[in-house]
Amino acid sequence: MTLFGFLLLLLIAAICGGIGQSLAGYSLGGCLVSIVVGFIGAYIGKWLAIKFHLPAIWSVNIQGEVFPIIWSIVGSALLTFIIAFLRKTMVQK
Template sequence: MTLIGFLVLLLIAAICGGIGQSLAGYDLGGCLVSIIVGFIGAYIGLWVAGKMGLPHFFTITVDGKPFPIIWAVIGSAIFTLIVALLRRLFTGRN
């Protein structure tokens, strides 16, 4: 993978993570956190899609690496909700 391809993949993950956090209504952090949430969301989304037998649609391929946009956004929202609930459970507040 080239450096430009890697940076494009990071940008796509950051956007998907940011959209997922917006849908969940909870902000976990800044740009770096959005990138991490985007990648974790892609894995969670693909796992959920695989368990439910749902198709992979709207996948962008960057340097031969597929990145599922829709499942990354859905997985990011799920991950953000879980983290928000755990944070509220352990701290009692936001």
């Protein structure tokens, strides 16, 4: 993978992570956190799609690396919601 392909993959992950955080209504941090949330969300979303036999709705192929856009957003929102829920319950105790 070239440097341009890697940077493009990071940009797509940041956008997906940011959208996922917006859907969850909670921000975990800045751009770097959005990239991490986007990548983790892609793994969570892809796992959920395989578990429930759901199709790949919209995926981007960047130099051989397939990145599931929709499942990344869904996984990012789910991850953000879980972290926000855990943080709120920890603060209340």
